[in-house]
Amino acid sequence: MKRMTLGVLLGLGLMSGTALAASAWTGGDDQATNPLACDGTAAAAASMPYDGGQPTGAPDRNGKKITVVDVPKLIGIGYFNATSKGIADAAKELGNVDAKTDGPTKANIDEQITFLDNYITSGVDGILFAANDPVAIAPVLKKALSKGINVVGYDANSTPDARQWFVNQAQFNGIAKALVDNMAKEIGEDGAFAIVTSTFTTPNQARWIAEMAAYQEKCHPKMKWLETVEAQEDNNLSFNQATTLINKYGDQLKGIFGMTSVATPASAEAVTQANMCGKIAVVGLATPNAMKPYVEKDCVKSVVLWNPVDLGYAAMYVLRAAADGTLKPGATSVKAGKLGELQVINGSEILLGAPYTFTKENIGQFDF
Incomplete structure (x- = not known):
């Protein structure tokens, strides 16, 4: 029903001003949209209460070495190779994190859930994830929270109550x-x-x-x-x-x-x-x-x-801060190493920054 609702609403709204084909968009969710100003005027940051989840009975991890697994949508493609590098760079910089990336070789939610469940069973202190499906992944992430595991998403979110924080690339x-x-x-x-x-x-x-x-x-x-x-x-x-x-x-x-x-x-x-x-x-x-x-x-x-290396780097710092207890519900910012202070938005999201446009003039300056 949610798919149909969004498809119908978008179809009706867009067809009033365009020659949009009826089949242009049939998926998504029923969340409200918030288009920015046409002239580029910055939008005001929304003040919302914390809506994330919390680990149950988590041990005191403040300053202690923790083991973290990163389970992205899939492994073996350039984008998630870059986020994995950022995670590894941050873990090395922090010095008290043992982090690894593992996951399916195809963007398959069932396989992603299996990987997550296996790591919950084997025992980790923290989980980083990029969801293939926000709803389907929620139960296994909630299971992790119930075991006292710190859970932080990046790139692609879950339902908010299934993780503590989500690092939004833009x-x-x-x-x-x-x-x-x-x-x-x-x-x-x-x-x-x-x-x-x-x-x-x-x-x-x-x-x-x-x-x-x-x-x-x-x-x-x-x-x-x-x-x-x-x-x-x-x-x-x-x-x-x-x-x-x-x-x-x-x-x-x-x-x-x-x-x-x-x-x-x-x-x-x-x-x-x-x-x-x-x-x-x-x-x-x-x-x-x-x-x-x-x-x-x-x-x-x-x-x-955006810079996916920075995205992974930020996610690792956010998880470390959550594990240390220095990032708590109600916080307005978090320190993320070389990235400085990142802002908390929408209750439990942390914003990496504005999107970047690569062109012929600047693309040669980047290597990822």
């Missing part, structure tokens, strides 16, 4: 604004676009797309949203889905959004192989290293992201 509406503004700059105010995402229920992508819909309706109402397709976190499927969109819509398609670090370079490769560079814009979320070949050839003008 606010959803900020990512949405950066993506849509960059696309509008490339394809014009009346251009038509499609989206390649992982799944309709992957929490961060679902929220980004919902916020993109709201922001596009408000600030770029003549843009046309053709379709959203799922491609898991699979390179071949992402390439095939992008190719299908190119063939299906022909000259009508002016832009493709890639919502994952896999979908964006795969979409750029599909545009390249279709000899459509300069005719179909690709704007999306991806690591600089994956996009450098396409940016340097002017097939891609802009890539939106």
Whole structure:
């Protein structure tokens, strides 16, 4: 019912101002959207009570060595290799953390739950996670809390009561604004676009797309949203889905959004192989290293992201602070090593910072 509710609401709202196809978006959740101002005026930080969970009967871990496992959506891709590096860097810097990354090789929630359950059984002091599904992962995370384990999410959230804190790489509406503004700059105010995402229920992508819909309706109402397709976190499927969109819509398609670090370079490769560079814009979320070949050839003008090494680094510092008891419900900020003080937002989220746009002028300065 939640999927249908959001799909209907977004469809009705967007079709009033655009030529949106009825099938443009069918997933997500029923959370309200909060589009930023069209002129870039900063949004006021919302003051909300703490809504996270708490470990039951946790021992005194203040300053003591702890063992931490990081279980991302999947292992073996550049993005989570980068977050894992950040976690390892922070653990080494802290000196009292033994951290490791482990998880499924595909973005499969059932496999992710199995990994988490096994580490709860074997015994760890802390868990870091990036959820494949916010609701499905909640019971196993609550189990961890019930065993006194500190639990912190990053990149993709769970339901708030299933973890203590969530480190948000950038606010959803900020990512949405950066993506849509960059696309509008490339394809014009009346251009038509499609989206390649992982799944309709992957929490961060679902929220980004919902916020993109709201922001596009408000600030770029003549843009046309053709379709959203799922491609898991699979390179071949992402390439095939992008190719299908190119063939299906022909000259009508002016832009493709890639919502994952896999979908964006795969979409750029599909545009390249279709000899459509300069005719179909690709704007999306991806690591600089994956996009450098396409940016340097002017097939891609802009890539939106944050530094995933910093994201993992921040998550490790947040978990350490939670374990030490120095980060408590009601806190307004937390110290995160070289990143300085990070702000607490929305009750139990910690904000890494604003999104960053990589272009031909700056992408060579980054290596991840």
